[in-house]
Amino acid sequence: MLAYRHAFHAGNHADVLKHLVLAEVLRYMGEKDKAYTVVDTHAGAGGYALDGRYAQKNAEHLGGIAALYQRKDLPEPLQQYVELVRDFNAGGALEQYPGSPAIARMLMREQDRLRCYELHPTDQRILESYLADRPNSQVQNSDGFAGLKAELPPPSRRGVVLIDPPYEIKTDYAKVIGALREALQRFPDGTVALWYPQLQLLESAQLLQRLKAVGESTAKKGWLHVRLTVAQPDERGFGMLGSGMFVINPPYVLHDRLAECLPLLVDVLGQYDGANYLLEQQTA
Numbered sequence: 082m083l084a085y086r087h088a089f090h091a092g093n094h095a096d097v098l099k100h101l102v103l104a105e106v107l108r109y110m111g112e113k114d115k116a117y118t119v120v121d122t123h124a125g126a127g128g129y130a131l132d133g134r135y136a137q138k139n140a141e142h143l144g145g146i147a148a149l150y151q152r153k154d155l156p157e158p159l160q161q162y163v164e165l166v167r168d169f170n171a172g173g174a175l176e177q178y179p180g181s182p183a184i185a186r187m188l189m190r191e192q193d194r195l196r197c198y199e200l201h202p203t204d205q206r207i208l209e210s211y212l213a214d215r216p217n218s219q220v221q222n223s224d225g226f227a228g229l230k231a232e233l234p235p236p237s238r239r240g241v242v243l244i245d246p247p248y249e250i251k252t253d254y255a256k257v258i259g260a261l262r263e264a265l266q267r268f269p270d271g272t273v274a275l276w277y278p279q280l281q282l283l284e285s286a287q288l289l290q291r292l293k294a295v296g297e298s299t300a301k302k303g304w305l306h307v308r309l310t311v312a313q314p315d316e317r318g319f320g321m322l323g324s325g326m327f328v329i330n331p332p333y334v335l336h337d338r339l340a341e342c343l344p345l346l347v348d349v350l351g352q353y354d355g356a357n358y359l360l361e362q363q364t365a
């Protein structure tokens with residue numbers, strides 16, 4: 082039933098975009114002393130060996146983090162994200178890729194709370210052992226969509242929710258909208274970042290319209306949408322063209338920070354001449 086394993090995709094162009102945005106959001110949260118909570122509803126294993134069997138199958142990281150890792154000309158936000166990946170590799174060659182809980186762990190302070198949900202038992206165990214020595218961390222082997230009820234609002238009323246499901250089951254498209262509504266109802270000031278794949282599917286096209294509708298009706302501090310399109314569909318119309326992040330109540334600096342990075346990401350990660358990005362926001 083749980084066929085999806087993130088190890089097949091670790092460090093690809095979609096992870097680069099997602100983790101760049103996540104890192105930027107968490108850096109901003111860290112600017113105030115007051116503790117904050119991160120809820121990662123679909124957390125994965127926390128880290129992935131890039132020379133492992135899964136990651137090597139399609140070597141997706143070659144079209145993602147590997148193309149950035151050695152560059153010296155990166156805009157500051159991208160450079161800082163790459164530095165996190167370098168820290169995860171103890172400063173050496175790119176052998177491991179950090180998942181979202183690891184990106185969060187590297188940026189969070191001891192007082193900040195990390196709440197992870199992961200349904201796959203193997204990935205959940207790996208993540209639990211990775212976070213075992215971090216105070217203020219919990220890893221649940223249960224449904225992250227349902228977990229939001231228990232987690233929100235966080236005790237300090239400062240928090241970030243990352244919603245990053247596999248979308249292999251079409252019901253995920255409806256569930257993310259429900260989860261977003263639930264999160265904002267319980268925690269209207271919270272920053273909620275949602276990842277989605279750009280596919281030639283009706284569900285994929287409709288999702289963005291529905292996200293914007295939720296954003297427009299509920300977001301206290303507006304929303305931001307960023308999309309990076311790197312590939313064309315195959316001859317049958319299949320394949321992931323790129324991915325996007327939809328952020329409700331984003332840090333006010335996020336738009337400009339991403340605008341610095343996106344042209345280079347298109348140049349370096351784009352797989353055809355039509356590769357492009359979209360960056361839009363609505364301020365409240």
Ligand code: SAM
Nearest residue numbers: 087123124125180181198199200201224225245
């Ligand atoms: N957020 C991770 C990162 O950025 O490194 C990657 C997560 S991956 C895209 C999605 C994960 O969600 C998979 O590990 C999968 O096993 C898990 N999963 C699927 N459905 C779930 C659910 N309802 N609740 C919690 N985890 C789920």
